[in-house]
Amino acid sequence: MRGNLVLSVALCLLVLSSSLVWGYDDKFGKPDTCRITVVQKEKSNKVEAKVFLFNDEDLAALTVPLKFGDSKKSSLYCDSVSYVKTRVDYFSWKTGWIDSTANTVLIGLIADLSGKKPPLKPGSGQIATVYFSVKKGAKPTEVVLDTCFVKPSNVLKLITNDGKEIVPVFDNKNAKIKIK
Numbered sequence: 756m757r758g759n760l761v762l763s764v765a766l767c768l769l770v771l772s773s774s775l776v777w778g779y780d781d782k783f784g785k786p787d788t789c790r791i792t793v794v795q796k797e798k799s800n801k802v803e804a805k806v807f808l809f810n811d812e813d814l815a816a817l818t819v820p821l822k823f824g825d826s827k828k829s830s831l832y833c834d835s836v837s838y839v840k841t842r843v844d845y846f847s848w849k850t851g852w853i854d855s856t857a858n859t860v861l862i863g864l865i866a867d868l869s870g871k872k873p874p875l876k877p878g879s880g881q882i883a884t885v886y887f888s889v890k891k892g893a894k895p896t897e898v899v900l901d902t903c904f905v906k907p908s909n910v911l912k913l914i915t916n917d918g919k920e921i922v923p924v925f926d927n928k929n930a931k932i933k934i935k
Contacts, residue, residue, distance in 0.1 A: 830893035
């Protein structure tokens with residue numbers, strides 16, 4: 756009996772530690788980081804989530820899937836995604852696919868489809884703004900935006916020009932939406 760308990764605890768620790776180790780993967784330099792910052796005005800039902808990226812290599816594409824609350828009782832609507840006046844404004848393909856049933860939004864970006872546009876150069880700055888509205892009659896709560904899996908196979912990922920995948924650090928410590 757005691758041996759089973761020790762084995763179970765050891766397996767749990769192995770699984771938890773492996774997810775921490777494998778959750779971030781950048782073999783190409785400094786840790787790339789995707790950061791979310793919420794901008795919310797007092798007594799407004801409108802919320803902005805600004806998505807920032809630090810990268811230290813050229814990027815051809817990236818996906819940033821975000822979850823906003825429990826899909827069964829969410830207090831938020833995702834209205835839209837904008838790339839205007841961001842580091843990726845010139846990208847050939849930009850999408851902000853919103854799934855209101857699952858409470859997810861998928862930011863998908865490809866730098867070049869024509870052979871004429873450059874990749875995203877190393878740097879730091881905003882890549883998107885996600886706009887939300889608080890539902891009427893919503894109960895006071897807090898919603899933290901987080902990364903997630905979006906079907907069929909979308910996860911937080913950066914792709915270099917030569918097709919190498921990078922899983923960046925995800926920083927959502929300033930991604931809390933307060934519903935009052």
